[in-house]
Amino acid sequence: MAAVEVNGQTEERRRWFAGLPRLVGILDAVAIFAAMLAAQLGRFGTELDAELVGSSIDPNYWVVSIVIGIAWWISVGSSGSRDIRVVGTGLSEYKSVTLSTIYLFGGVAIVSYALRVSTARGYVGIALPAGILFLVFSRWILSRWVRRNRTQGRFRRNVLIMGSPSAVEHLHERLESTPEAGYRSAMAILPGFSLTSPSGSELPIPVVSVATEVEDIVRSIDNHDVDVVAISAGSNIKPRKIRELGWELQSRSISMILAPALTDIAGPRIHTQPIAGLPLIHVSTPKLVGIQAAMKRAFDVIGATFALLVLSPVFLITAIAIKLDSPGPVFYRQQRVGIRGNVFHMYKFRSMVTNADELLGELTPDSTGNGVLFKMKTDPRVTKVGRFIRRYSIDELPQLWNVIRGEMSMVGPRPPLKSEVDQYERYVERRLLVMPGITGLWQVSGRSDLEWEESVRLDLYYVENWSLIQDLTILSRTIKAVFTSSGAY
Numbered sequence: 001m002a003a004v005e006v007n008g009q010t011e012e013r014r015r016w017f018a019g020l021p022r023l024v025g026i027l028d029a030v031a032i033f034a035a036m037l038a039a040q041l042g043r044f045g046t047e048l049d050a051e052l053v054g055s056s057i058d059p060n061y062w063v064v065s066i067v068i069g070i071a072w073w074i075s076v077g078s079s080g081s082r083d084i085r086v087v088g089t090g091l092s093e094y095k096s097v098t099l100s101t102i103y104l105f106g107g108v109a110i111v112s113y114a115l116r117v118s119t120a121r122g123y124v125g126i127a128l129p130a131g132i133l134f135l136v137f138s139r140w141i142l143s144r145w146v147r148r149n150r151t152q153g154r155f156r157r158n159v160l161i162m163g164s165p166s167a168v169e170h171l172h173e174r175l176e177s178t179p180e181a182g183y184r185s186a187m188a189i190l191p192g193f194s195l196t197s198p199s200g201s202e203l204p205i206p207v208v209s210v211a212t213e214v215e216d217i218v219r220s221i222d223n224h225d226v227d228v229v230a231i232s233a234g235s236n237i238k239p240r241k242i243r244e245l246g247w248e249l250q251s252r253s254i255s256m257i258l259a260p261a262l263t264d265i266a267g268p269r270i271h272t273q274p275i276a277g278l279p280l281i282h283v284s285t286p287k288l289v290g291i292q293a294a295m296k297r298a299f300d301v302i303g304a305t306f307a308l309l310v311l312s313p314v315f316l317i318t319a320i321a322i323k324l325d326s327p328g329p330v331f332y333r334q335q336r337v338g339i340r341g342n343v344f345h346m347y348k349f350r351s352m353v354t355n356a357d358e359l360l361g362e363l364t365p366d367s368t369g370n371g372v373l374f375k376m377k378t379d380p381r382v383t384k385v386g387r388f389i390r391r392y393s394i395d396e397l398p399q400l401w402n403v404i405r406g407e408m409s410m411v412g413p414r415p416p417l418k419s420e421v422d423q424y425e426r427y428v429e430r431r432l433l434v435m436p437g438i439t440g441l442w443q444v445s446g447r448s449d450l451e452w453e454e455s456v457r458l459d460l461y462y463v464e465n466w467s468l469i470q471d472l473t474i475l476s477r478t479i480k481a482v483f484t485s486s487g488a489y
Contacts, residue, residue, distance in 0.1 A: 013227075016155045017084055020146075024082040025073075027142060031134035032072050036065040039127035043120055061123070068108060072131065075104040084157075085255075087139075088146040088182060091469065097135045101128065147180040156184040157255075158225055162217070163232030165193055165203060171232050171259055172205055187224060189217060191236040214241050218248045226254055233261040295468060300410050304403035311397060318349055318385075318394055325385040328354040331398055336415040339435045344407040346415055347398035351386025352379075393482050399438045411471040412437025413459035431459045434466060444477035 044061060079100040080086060086093050105128050112119050149155050159175060161168045172185040188205050191212040209220040221229065229249055231242060242258075249256050260281060273280045308315075319330045332350040335343055360381075382390065389395045402408040408415065415436030421429070441458040462470075 013155065013157075017157075017227075020084050020087060021082045024087055024139075024142065025077065027138045028076050028082070028135060029073055031138045032069050032076075032131060034134050035127050035131035036069045038130045039123050040065050042126045043122040061120075064119075068104075068127070071107075072101065072104050075100045076135065081139075084182070088143045088150070088180065090143060091473070093139055093143065094136045097139060098132050101132050101135065146182075150182050151179050153179070153184075156182050157227035158186040159183045159228045159230050159257075160187050160189060160208075160221060160224070160226045161185055161205070161230045161232060162189045162191060162235050162237070163259075164234040164236070165190060167232035167234050167259075167261075168205075169203060171230060172203075183228065186226070189220060191217070193236070212236060212241075214244045214248065217245060221249075221252075221254065228255045228257055230257040230259050232259045292468065296409065296466075296471065297406075299468065299471070300403050303410050304400040307397075308400050308404075311400075314394065315397065318389060318397075321385045322350055322383075326353065326383045335418060336436065337418055337421045337432065338407055338415065339432060341421070341429075341432055342407075343418065344402070344405075346408070347401055349389055349395040349398060351383060351390050351395045352381040353383060356381040393443075396438055403438065407435070409435040409437045410439070411462075411466075411474050412440055413462060414440060414442050414455065427460070428456055430463055431456070433463050439474060439478040441474060444474055444481045 040061060076082075076097055079096045081093055081096040081100065086096065105124065108119065108124070146155065156179065161171050163171070168188045168190065172188075175181070175183045175185045185205050187208045188203060189209045189211065190207055191210065193210060208224060209216065211217050211220065229245070231237070231245075235242075237245070246256050270281060270283060322328075322330050328350060330350060332348045332352070333345045334348070336346040338344050386395070399408055403410055412435050413431040416431070421432075441462050442455045445454075445458055
C-alpha cells in the first residue's frame with residue numbers, strides 16, 4: 001500500500017526536511033563571512049598584507065580568515081545545530097551555536113600557542129562577539145519563520161504514537177498544544193489495548209493497529225506516512241522488541257522517541273545515565289534557595305528600582321487620570337498571600353469604583369471563572385481609566401514597590417487571595433514555595449483567558465523549573481503580551 005498523505009503535504013514536507021539543513025548551512029556561512037569580514041576590516045582596514053606575528057611562513061590575515069571561517073562553519077555544523085530537530089527550538093539552538101563558536105576560538109588560541117604565533121587581539125575581539133551575534137540573529141530570524149509556518153500547519157513531522165489509550169491521548173494533547181515544536185500527532189498504535197480512550201470515547205487520532213509484534217507494527221508503519229514513532233509509557237512492548245523496532249525504523253530513516261510519564265519538567269533538570277545499556281533518566285530537585293535565589297533577588301531589586309525611575313512619568317500621568325476620572329484614592333491596597341503563606345499588602349493603581357469589594361457578591365453568579373477565580377470580561381465595577389490601564393497592565397506597576405520590599409518578584413506565580421488559597425487542592429500550595437511575581441508564565445500564556453487548571457499548571461511548572469534565563473525570557477514575552485493586550489480584561 002502507498003504511503004498515506006496527511007493534509008496532502010507528504011512531498012512538500014520531504015523536500016522541506018531535506019532542504020532545511022542546507023538553508024541553515026547557507027545562513028551560517030553568510031553570518032560567519034560577515035563576522036570575519038568585520039574583524040578583518042575593523043582591525044586592519046583595507047590593508048592587504050597584514051600577517052601573523054611570529055610565524056615562519058607569514059600567512060596573510062585574509063588567508064587566516066578563510067581558514068578560521070571554514071573551521072568555524074564545520075564546528076557549528078558538527079554541534080548538531082542544523083538538525084531539523086534543533087532548528088526552531090530557541091534557547092537550546094542559540095546555546096549550541098554559541099558554545100561551538102567559543103570552542104572554535106579556544107582551539108584557535110591553543111593552535112596559536114603551539115605554533116608560537118600571535119593572533120591580533122583586536123581581530124579576535126571583533127570576530128568572536130560579531131560571529132555569535134550574527135549567527136544567533138540569523139537563527140532567530142529563521143526560527144521565527146519556521147515556528148510561524150509550523151503553527152499554521154506546515155513543515156511538521158508526522159508522529160505515530162504507541163502506547164495505552166490514556167498515554168496516547170495525553171501525548172497527543174501535548175504535541176498539538178505546541179505546534180511550533182514541529183510535531184503532528186497523526187495516528188496511533190495501541191499494542192494490546194482497545195480502540196477507545198479511558199473515558200470510553202474514540203481517540204482524537206486514527207488508530208491504525210493494536211498489534212504487539214514488531215513485524216505487524218512495522219507493516220502498519222510502512223503503510224502510512226510516518227516520520228517519527230513516539231513510544232509512550234505503558235506501551236505493552238518488551239524492551240527487547242523496542243530495540244528491534246528501533247533497528248527497523250533506522251533502516252527506514254524514521255526517528256524513534258521514548259516519551260516517559262514525566263510531565264512539566266524543564267530540560268536542564270533532566271539528565272540521562274546509561275547503566276548496563278539501560279538509559280536512566282535523573283530528575284534533579286528544584287533549586288529554590290542558594291546562589292541562584294540570591295542572584296534572582298539582586299536582579300529583582302536592580303530591575304524594579306530602574307523601572308520605577310524610568311516609568312515615573314507614567315506613574316504621574318496615571319495618578320492624575322485616575323483622580324480626574326472617578327472619586328477615590330489613586331492606589332488600591334489588597335491582602336495577598338506570598339512565599340511560604342506570608343500575607344502582605346499588594347499595591348495597584350485603582351481601576352475600579354471604591355465600593356468594588358461590596359459589589360463582588362452581586363456579580364459572583366455571572367463569573368466565568370471556576371469558583372476559585374472571579375472572571376468577568378465586562379465587569380461593571382471597572383472605571384473608564386481602569387479599563388485602559390488594565391488593558392496594558394499599567395495598574396500592576398505599583399507592585400514594583402512590593403518587589404523592592406521583598407514581598408514579590410519581577411517574575412513568579414500569580415499572587416493569590418487568602419480566599420483562593422483556602423480552596424487550594426492538594427499540591428496547588430506549591431505555588432507558595434517561591435515569591436509571587438508581577439508577571440509570569442500565566443501572564444504571557446493567555447492571562448485572563450486561561451482556565452484555572454491551566455494557570456495552576458503553568459505556575460507549578462515555573463516553581464519546579466525556574467531559572468534566571470527563564471525569567472528574562474518571560475519578561476521579554478511580557479512586553480509583547482502587554483502591547484498586544486492579549487488576554488487582558
